[in-house]
Amino acid sequence: MAGTTSRIVLITGAAGGIGRAMVASLLVAGHRIAALDYDAKGLDALLRAHGARPNLHAIEADLSTAKGCEAGMAAAISHFGRVEVLVNNAGIGVSSLRPDAETRLPSLEELSGPVWDRFFAINVTAPMLLTRAAVPMMREAGWGRIINNTTSFRTMLRVLPYGATKAALEASSAVWAAELAGTGVTVNVLIPGGPTDTPFIGAESGWARDAMLRPSVMGPPLTWLVSDAAGDFTGQRIIAARWDNSLTGAEAAARASRAIGWPELGADAVWLTAKNS
Template sequence: MARQIDGRVVLISGAGGGLGSAMARGLAEVGARLALHDLRHPAVAALAGSIGADRTLALSGDIGDEAECRRAVAATCERFGRIDVVINNAGVGIGTIRPDYYRRRIDSFTDVSADDWRRFFRVNVDGAFHLTRAAMPHLRRQGWGRVINVTTTLGTMLRPGYVPYGCSKAALESLSSIWAQELEGSGVTVNVVVPGGPTDTGMVTAENGLDRSALLRPEVMVPPVRWLCSSAADRVNGRRFTGSLWDATGGEEAAAVAAGMPIGWPGVGPNWSTPPSAPA
């Protein structure tokens, strides 16, 4: 049985399709109230209508714009009286630069325009930063909150041909780790959830000619996200969970252990060292 989170208010960016709409539907099934944000208003309006107007708010705008993020948080609080969870899901994929990127890899970062570089970071990093920053005073004040960021696998972050997508997701992974450490003990937690591989969403474009049935389903995100939004995960902070590895047959805690690891892969490289103190 899915864990109920009745009454929690969740703001999801990039909710108009793919992972975002799957998470929205999954959270709605366990009682969440939802602020759905996307650049495409018809998409979030349709999703909100299918879930129920009494439990949803459809928002649209440029998530990379600081003022828009403040507006989205303010509108959420005005509509529902509070905000409990921010899911930073909005993202731009490499297919927007080259639709058949699986077949024709981007061979050099110099093939990426400066405009595309800025666009990816504006959505994938700036949007998460501004939205979380706008929500944080509310989360801190109530002493309970969740920030859930959608990044990607380490391989995608490091793989040639994925500039600037991998780089932008690596930046969000870094932010996630820093935020989690800064917020430790505050009642507000920061965790990462990823599908675990290519997923049947618009990020994997039709031009690549892949067998869609072999791709992960967007719904793999739902079980770990539901759990993180519940009080059962109050002590869970600074973790990344892979949806495709989540198996709750033995219970959610066992699933979290099997599917989880620390954000940012600490221990992969040498530990950082504290710089020497400046002379008095």
């Protein structure tokens, strides 16, 4: 795409439905992609779909472990030299527990310690470790993008353990955005906005697949977030389904976004103030 600054993007969960859509959109925009996933066959299919090209590199890594996160980031840096954009898209959902878990929600009895730990390892700890590894490079360059895929507030309050992990990532995103303000590194949340037609949702969910969102809705807002035009846009959550492609990127973002989390709820807290000595 003419006039586009080519960036080096690490996308996790790149072989899944949403990940594939993200990869496709960013390749069209001229970016270089380190596509990370634990699914070797899925990565092979991704490469075949796009043909041999130097700007797409597949990385097989298991983000459920710190070692896997370290290896994944190291592989991206080894191949492209650095990471300028980190898209924390990989996740584990309740359909991994049983195919109908989206509608017959997991009970407390199903949430064993190992299940709980695995969900948090992939959905919370991995994004933190990857962000922690990427930020020094971004700070040094004075430019960077952290983009996290969380979920809706409704899901956070209804679905365990998935909702709890995404609430944690949402909160982390708000903290990171504040910490990195003024450094040239932005932190934003990007979510589809509803159930999306990917294998992430089990075949026995009972929902009509043709009524779900298409993974491609993530492409236009993601492409804008990676662009130089989004340099002052940080601390926001974009609902991809509300993105209006007839508008400029800034206009579409303004209409489809709000502050990360629900900061107005902070007014409920009572804070202590230090006494003057």
